[in-house]
Amino acid sequence: MYNRRKFIKISAAGASLAALSNSALAKTVSLKPDTNLPIVISTWDFGIYANKEAWKTLEKGGRALDAIEAGARVPEELDITNGTVGRTGTPDRDGHVTLDSCIMDEFGNCGSVAAMENIAHPISVARMVMERTPHVMLVGEGATQFAVEQGMKKEKLLTPKAEKAWKEWLKTAKYSPVMNVENGSNRPGGKYNHDTIGMLAIDAKGNISGGCTTSGMAFKMHGRVGDSPIIGAGLYVDNEVGGATSTGVGEEVIRNVGSFLVVELMRQGMSPEDACKEAVHRIIKKKPETAKQIQVGFLAINKKGEYGAYAIQSGFSFAVCDAKQQDLLIPGKSYYPAGK
Ligand code: GLY
Numbered sequence: 627m628y629n630r631r632k633f634i635k636i637s638a639a640g641a642s643l644a645a646l647s648n649s650a651l652a653k654t655v656s657l658k659p660d661t662n663l664p665i666v667i668s669t670w671d672f673g674i675y676a677n678k679e680a681w682k683t684l685e686k687g688g689r690a691l692d693a694i695e696a697g698a699r700v701p702e703e704l705d706i707t708n709g710t711v712g713r714t715g716t717p718d719r720d721g722h723v724t725l726d727s728c729i730m731d732e733f734g735n736c737g738s739v740a741a742m743e744n745i746a747h748p749i750s751v752a753r754m755v756m757e758r759t760p761h762v763m764l765v766g767e768g769a770t771q772f773a774v775e776q777g778m779k780k781e782k783l784l785t786p787k788a789e790k791a792w793k794e795w796l797k798t799a800k801y802s803p804v805m806n807v808e809n810g811s812n813r814p815g816g817k818y819n820h821d822t823i824g825m826l827a828i829d830a831k832g833n834i835s836g837g838c839t840t841s842g843m844a845f846k847m848h849g850r851v852g853d854s855p856i857i858g859a860g861l862y863v864d865n866e867v868g869g870a871t872s873t874g875v876g877e878e879v880i881r882n883v884g885s886f887l888v889v890e891l892m893r894q895g896m897s898p899e900d901a902c903k904e905a906v907h908r909i910i911k912k913k914p915e916t917a918k919q920i921q922v923g924f925l926a927i928n929k930k931g932e933y934g935a936y937a938i939q940s941g942f943s944f945a946v947c948d949a950k951q952q953d954l955l956i957p958g959k960s961y962y963p964a965g966k
Contacts, residue, residue: 662931665948666693666827669873669925671955672708673945676700676823681947690827690835691731691753698727698749698837701823710821713746714785715841717792719801720848723783725841726855727752728763732833732865736762740855742769744780749839751778752855762857766849795845822854824861824871826927834929836861836869842876852876858886867893868929870902874922874937878909888926898926899934899959906936906961923958938962 664684666677680697683689702712709716715723727748728738737756739748740763751773755764764772774780784792822840829835838861840854853859853876860876862885863869870888872879879885884905891901902924910917923937925944935944935958942958 662948662950663828663832664690664693664830665927665931665933665946666690666697666825667925667927667933667947668697668825668945669823669871669923669942670708670821671943671945672701672711673823673825674947674953674955676825677945677947678953680825680827681952684827684829687830689831690829690833691729693827693829694729694825694835694837695749695753697825697827698729698823698839699747702747702749702839709788709791710841710844711823711839712748712841713783714788715783716788716844717784717841718848718850719799719845721784721789721792722848723788723841724848724850725783725839726852726860727837727839728855728857728861729753729756729835729837730857730861730863730869731756731835732863734864736857738763738855738857739769739773740765740851741849742766742773744770744783745773745778746781746783747778748855749837751776752837752839763855765851792845799845801845821873821921822852822860824854824873824925826863826869826871826925826933828927828929828931832929834863834865834869834927836863836871838871853879853884856880858883860885862886862889864889864893866929868898868927870898870905870924870926872922872924873942875920878913878916878920878922881912882908884909884922884924888924892926892928897934898928898932899936902926902934902936903959906938910938910961918962923960925958936960 666680676697680693683693724741725748729752730736737752824838826836842852870885888901921939923942925935927933937960940960946954
């Protein structure tokens with residue numbers, strides 16, 4: 627478990643909001659002194675806002691799956707700080723915004739959509755695939771068609787900001803996609819970055835669910851699918867053990883079935899952080915030269931509500947909201963230190 631003294635409060639306003647929420651929480655959820663449940667954790671700084679929404683469900687004793695869907699819809703909606711999820715996603719190299727997402731519940735049910743266009747909330751469509759079809763995954767036009775049949779709004783998703791970025795990129799890019807790394811210009815990957823939101827929650831009953839949603843690598847080839855909609859790669863949940871999710875260059879996560887690996891390592895007794903670290907080390911060991919240029923981060927939680935993360939590059943962070951603390955943003959540990 628992370629030492630709580632190390633967390634960063636995002637702002638004074640955030641701190642007072644946290645105090646308010648904590649007092650509201652005490653009235654609605656019976657706090658067990660030996661646990662921090664319920665809890666929701668999410669990748670990156672924008673995960674704080676997703677967690678806030680998820681918490682509204684968890685604090686009422688609601689189901690982790692509902693919390694995940696509600697939370698993931700926040701960055702999918704219109705997050706101006708983030709160009710790699712949902713409506714504000716950066717397009718592929720041909721100018722199409724194509725979205726990937728998956729969701730998994732405490733029973734091992736899962737649903738997923740990949741390379742889906744014109745629907746702003748892929749996490750909700752992934753849940754519909756899980757609950758309303760005999761399938762796990764729908765892709766491309768089939769996913770859009772299904773979403774419309776289910777009542778989702780079909781709309782143009784390319785924002786003026788994303789279109790401008792794409793046109794700028796076209797001037798010099800020679801069709802080289804931009805790898806997702808992190809916020810910040812001193813790391814490989816460049817200015818178009820940020821990445822996937824991966825979320826994991828445990829509700830007051832102790833049940834675990836997770837979700838993952840992204841527009842994927844900026845300016846990717848049309849039809850490219852990353853790790854985020856792939857169960858076992860971008861997300862995996864086992865209600866007996868815990869859950870894991872990933873962010874960064876999806877190709878390397880898929881090659882190593884990353885999130886499944888993290889959960890299986892926790893099953894063998896590793897802490898969430900150590901399991902994430904081992905998964906990162908496998909990626910580095912297989913492709914050490916590639917690993918210097920890319921980011922991959924894993925985030926995990928075990929059944930007890932202990933959590934941890936590890937990334938290839940510095941700069942990765944994750945957000946935590948639990949029965950004891952809210953609005954935490956924790957720097958993830960990494961293989962390469964800052965500035966390298
Ligand atoms: N992790 C997001 C992607 O590679 O598409």
